[in-house]
Amino acid sequence: MMSNEEPAAGQLLPWVERVSAFCVDEWGLPPITGRVLGWLMICDPPEQSAGEIADTIQASRASLTSNMRLLTSIGLVRRARRPGERTAYYRIEDDAxxxxxxxxxxxxxxxxxxxxxxxxxxxxxxxxxxxxxxxxxxxxxxxxxxxxxxx
CATH class of the missing domain: 1.20.5 (Single alpha-helices involved in coiled-coils or other helix-helix interfaces)
Structure with a gap:
């Protein structure tokens, strides 16, 4: 019997780890960078705050911040703010x-x-x-x- 419920983050994390391992093995990226990319490809909603990403992939805020800076500077991830909010949200670019x-x-x-x-x-x-x-x-x-x- 199939469920119409969205999978919980814990169910998605093994896939995120596979993406991370690929990024490490094939491109020499740090594991956290691969986790961020994997999570942003599969998360719902597609825009996530740094806190949400860090909590989900179990990364420190400092490590996440430096990786987000890298990913935004090379154009793979977009940073945006919602009107009336101070929190920055991140989304993988459609053409990443x-x-x-x-x-x-x-x-x-x-x-x-x-x-x-x-x-x-x-x-x-x-x-x-x-x-x-x-x-x-x-x-x-x-x-x-x-x-x-x-x-």
Whole structure:
């Protein structure tokens, strides 16, 4: 029998921890940053105060504040105030994941420039440049696939 009730935060936290583990393993982010992202993807209402987030993911306010500052500065999370309230609320940006992917694609393009510089320094021949060329070709291939197959 299915219930129409919303799940309690405690039921959602194992999923939030999975998101956090992914962010740690794949992107080298601190666990709390992954927890914030996971919670803001699944919470209801989608806007949460820092206190609500900290209480739910069991983080200190100081640690949460620095992570929220990071996430807002890179454009993944938006901070807003409601009229007549002093409390700030946070929400994951609707295009947060597109921003993450675009940054990764941009970094692949930036590596291409670095690889070309390395090839020039090594003289574009020999085993030194062969390793650079393999890296450059692999990353260019990945970038080209993503550009050819946009979402």
């Amino acid at each position: 994941w597109q921003k993450v992917i675009q940054r990764k694609l941009d970094s692949l393009g930036a590596f291409n420039d670095i690889a070309e510089e390395g090839e020039a320094l090594a003289g574009r021949a020999g085993t030194d440049t062969a390793r650079i060329k393999v890296a450059k070709e692999s990353l260019t291939w990945l970038r080209d696939i993503a550009v050819r197959n946009p979402r």
